[in-house]
Amino acid sequence: MKAERPSPERLKQHLSERARALGFDALAVTRPDAVPDLGPRLAAWLEAGHQGTMGWMADTAARRADPRALWPQVRSIVMLGMSYGPDEDPLQAVRRRTRAAISVYAQGRDYHDVIKGRLKELAGVLASRAAAEVKVFVDTAPVMEKPLAQAAGLGWQGKHTVLLSRELGNWLFLGAIFTTADIPPDAPERDHCGSCRRCLDACPTDAFPAPYVLDSRRCISYLTIEHAGPIPEDLRAGIGNRVYGCDDCLAVCPWNKFAQAAREQKLVARRDLASLPLADLARLDDAAFRALFAGTPIKRTGRDRFVRNVLIAVGNSGERALADVARERLDDASPLVRGMAVWALARLLPEAGFAALRTARLDAETDTDVRAEWCSRPLAFGGAGRDADH
Known part of the structure; x- marks a missing residue:
């Protein structure tokens, strides 16, 4: 029957x-x-x-x-x-400048x-x-x-x-x-944002030209995940230590007072990924990168793009001790990584130290983008971290 x-x-x-x-x-x-x-x-x-x-x-x-x-x-x-x-404030990771901030979802x-x-x-x-x-x-x-x-x-x-x-x-x-089934529809939800603009004001790179409009070209999530080449220089400082994605606009939303922690255990954030040292991440080779991020969305981005992001965070850290790890990446096989190593060193080293490196390295560098990174640094500029005391 x-x-x-x-x-x-x-x-x-x-x-x-x-x-x-x-x-x-x-x-x-x-x-x-x-x-x-x-x-x-x-x-x-x-x-x-x-x-x-x-x-x-x-x-x-x-x-x-x-x-x-x-x-x-x-x-x-x-x-x-x-x-x-998440079961804790994601913005805590952003305040730890020598450690990596990774988006909760990843x-x-x-x-x-x-x-x-x-x-x-x-x-x-x-x-x-x-x-x-x-x-x-x-x-x-x-x-x-x-x-x-x-x-x-x-x-x-x-x-x-x-x-x-x-x-x-x-x-x-x-x-x-x-x-193809005919299922009764539900009523649409209306907007409850009112005059609040906390999410817009929280964006580190001003990625919202207007409310309800996202310019992906300025969004840290797009830049650190989808964008394949060198990240535009004027946006690098705003990235801070965010090496994969950005949670700032989500984390400040008042409606999160009703949010619940993830029930699905496979989606619960791994504690070991919450605040990794930048120095360790910058030294990842492809095998170590794949092993560390196996099963996560990060793996799909690839090692070179990820280490690019890490070196931007290194440059933003203001920590001269991290100059050594950036210097190691000047010999990296990836031009993308080498270029961001140059940028990080320009931010961290005293002017004389950076000038000496440029003299020693520039002639041997064949990649156009990396050479541009070396040559875009005037020798007399007070870049963040280069002439400051830390």
Whole structure:
């Protein structure tokens, strides 16, 4: 005898219960046409160049602007949130200038791996009970998760463009299940930011040209993770000791008073990654880098880009004792690393010491970018840390 299909309401209730059991902290449903202005908003953002070198944002704009362009058969979108809330203030790490500040989300297991498996299991339940087709997405396909999550009522996009929840703060990973099933949608959430602008004022590199607008080209998370080449010089000082991502705009949000610590143990921040010495990180070779960050999102960035970030932090530390580790990286195989070693030394060494190094090293350097780092340092300038007492 053929099993009777549950009503849409009962199906939704069952999905919510099953999602909770799988570790998700929130579930809500929206329609694929729930954000009609998504296309114009995305087009304006791209036209301004705020995507930086993330060319795929423009390449997939049509599918991002309308979920039905991604999958014409979709009738309902199930949005899910999983908390990765920290159990202590992430900004404590930023104050330890000779140690590395790593974004909270990157201190646990790679959320793509954790969430995608759970989404597939939940989608399997949906497909079986509703006799429907399903597709799952976790930040790896052209899906605008945050506007869809707001349309579903999970929260609202704050002035820092991150999703905020009155129940969970802004420490949420998002996932989506597209389905051909007809599931009752939830009411969208409205904006609750009011006149608050703490997130905007907290940004060390002024990455918000206006509320609700992020210029990725100035964002520390973009610069330390997505940007492949040398980081623009005028932004390096603002990076401080943030070697992977930035939590400042999230950490200062007043709505975090309702945030809960991560329930999913695989997403709990590893204590051993919370405040690592810059000197140790600058000396990582590829094998040591892969071993230290195995299973985390950091591994995907690669050793050279990561050590580039570490050397910027070294240069920002104001600690002359770290000049030795920067000097060691002048012989690194990666021009990206060598260039940032030069910048760090220019910040830390007395003028005479830096001038002697330049004289000894410049002629042997063949990389254009590294030579530019050597030559962009006037010999008579009072760079931070070079002529100061520490």
